[in-house]
Amino acid sequence: MALPRPRGDITFSPATVREHPAFPPVRTTPSPLPDAKTLHKRKIFQHRKTPPLHFSVGGRLSSWPAYASAQAILQNRKPCSTTDKTGARDKPTLTVAKPRYLEQLEDYLRKELLLLDMTKDNAEELKLQPYREIFEFFIEDFKTYKPLLSSIKNAYEVALAHFREKIRSLEPLKAMLVTVSEDCNEKILAIRAEERYEIKMLKKEKLNLLKLIDKKNEEKMSLQTQVTNLRKNLAEEYLHFLNERDARKILIADLNELRYQREDMSLAQSPDVCREDPVKLTLALKMCRQDLTRTQKELNTMKANFGDVVPRRDFEMQEKKNKALLEMTESLKTDYEEIRKEYDTLLQIHMTIVKDRDEFYTELQEIQRTSTPRPDWTKCEGVISGGQERWRFLSQGKSSDQLVDVLLEEIGAGLLRERETFQGLGIAEDIPEFLRTEGFIRNKKLSKKEVVDIIKDVWKERMAEEQKEKTSTLGQFFLNYLQKRFGEASAMDWSYTIFENVRLFHSNEVMKQFHDILTGLVKENVFLDQKELESYLLKELTTADNQNEGSLTLDQFSTVLKTAFPLKTEEQIQELLDVAKDPLEELDIIYYRILFAEDEMGVSGPFVHKLWSQAQSEKQAYLLDLETELGANKMAEITPGQLRQALTSIDPSLDEQTLDNYVSQAFNTPIAELDANTLEEVEVLLAHLQTGNIKRMGPRELEPSS
DSSP states (O other), X not given: OOOOOOSSSOOOOHHHHHHSTTSOOOOSSOOOOOOHHHHHHHHHTGGGSOSOOOBOTTSOBOOTTHHHHHOOOOTTOOTTOOOOHHHHHHSOOOOOOOOHHHHHHHHHHHHHHHHSOTTSTTHHHHHHHHXXXXXXXXXXXXXXXXXXXXXXXXXXXXXXXXXXXHHHHHHHHHHHHHHHHHHHHHXXXXXXXXXXXXXXXXXXXXXXXXXXXXXXHHHHHHHHHHHHHHHHHHHHHHHHHHHHHHHHHHHHHHHHHHHHHHHHHHHHHOTTGGGSXXXXXXXXXXXXXXXXXXXXXXXXXXXXXXXXXXXXXXXHHHHXXXXXXXXXXXXXXXXXXXHHHHHHHHXXXXXXXXXXXXXXXXXXXXXXXXXOOOOOGGGXXXXXXXXXXXXXXXXXXXXXXXXXXXXXXXXHHHXXXXXXXXXXXXXXXXXXGGGOBOSEEEOOOOOHHHHHHHHHHHHHHHHHHHHHOOOSOHHHHHHHHHHXXXXXXXXXXXXXXXXXXXXXXXXXXXXXXXXXXXXXXXXXXXXXXXXXXXXXXXXXXXXXXXXXXSOEEHHHHHHHHHHHOTTSXXXXXXXXXXXXXXXXXXXXXXXXXXXXXXOTTOOBOHHXXXXXXXXXXHHHHHHHHHHHHHOSOTTOEEOHHHHHHHHHHHOTTOOHHHHHXXXXXXXXXXXXXXXXXXXXXXXXXXXXXXXXXXXXXXXXXXXXXX
16 A cells, blocks of 8 residues: 655655655665664664654755744645645644654653763763764664764764873873972972072171171270280389389488498497507598499499390390280281181172072072962862872872872772783793783782781791791792682782782882882892891880880880890980880880881881881991992902901901801802802992891991000
């Protein structure tokens, strides 16, 4: 039975006939079999494909609602009849209703959009999925336009994929840009801090020099005043001595006159004088007068010659004082010249520093103008899982560089959780035993807590094996442990999963230490020595705790530290005491067992960290002494005997077994296989000792003084 032809001048194109549900489907080319997804969509919308389509003149699809608002369909219109403008104007027009298929598609789109969770990070991509499905319905239902619509869809999908790849490629550049910006900011801050410190020190030194100059000037004025006073006192003393001399001369003359008068009186009163010969007396008197005249002349000559002469004792004393003052004056002149030269030098340095400061300031302004502003780390609160509280916990007390590491760990953890498999590294000899496999390995998707627990269990088993006999490396033991615990079939899955986690999370000390030992960056005996050091100290503290209360007084704790570590200095002991003492505890009591406790992630407390850091510092000092003993040339080659002699020289308390271990570790060769003529560079030997466990066994003996 033929289908009735629609009334009016409406014609149908082949495409319209094929797409209309009233016509049987016409296939020009064989269509491919639909997949499961397409069948599911067709099943959902099977009842929605029956709505009638509206056609326009010429057989084209109706462009509703624009077409519906501008065109009406006349009822009972005869075919091939002329248009009656008057009749058309009188008859009522009917507006075309919205197609049912369009309503069904809009209803499906609205429901799918309401079911989406718009709070997720990829909400925009999820929002595109319903539109893709609607577009696929169009492609499947309108088979005439299917190639064109499919090409349009594929073009948009390719463009979206291209832009996603471009965004992913730009993410590392963004992180690198932030890192470079942080490095520049840190360098600028360091330069500014160093500049402020130098300017502060120069100003302080300038003030000190000005004070010294003022002090020297005051001393010079004081010395000049003293010289003036001394000259004045010298003149006064000189006048005083002149007066004393004149008074003495007058007194002597008076005494002589009195003596002469007394002699004359005694001669006049003496009865024996008359018996003297007058001629003799006259001659004696004449001689006495001659002597007196001669003495008077000599006295006058002495007065004339030595009247202005200072006494030798006073002269020598004044000359000594004058010489001391001259020496002091010369010294002050020399100091003044040196200070003046230093001031000139400092002034030149100050001018140079001011010039450099201006250049640095200009450079700083340019860098600030062109550099990227400091990132707002609070934006990470909405990205990091856990929200604001977890981000505050992760970012507390960390620098920008450390925050970048935290973000990298969080991003890496998210990517690691999304990965389903790992690519095997191969079975070559240079691949570690626990990673030696091919093909794809399943990701176990372990949490940090699970990885830390497994690592703790591995170390527990390893230390138990060390007490018996060491038969394998840590990598071999790790693989054997996983095979024993999880089976040989899934051992590699666990090995790759744990290794990827410890390689990513370097902020956790347990994972980082395990990774460094597995990869050979650190020797295994370093970790074992750390644990032995903790157990040794805990044992000593427990022995000192007679009442087994878990606490010791501050003096007892200090005594145990000095006894357990006799080579530590007083400063190191005090550092351990400061870390061990609870600042909130008023009494001098230390609960020593709490100091060795670990949290759920295996992180030790500050006391154990301080103990390890001191051990590392002592190790560096020991290696520095060894380097000094071996000589300044690091490229020089030495024999095992020379190394043994140097170790014995800096540490005479070394026993033979420990000395052999150090030499074997330095040459990275068993002591039994080591040749006496083997040569190795000093730098290589020190690098080998740096990765291993080496420490001082006793104090270094002082060389006897000659």
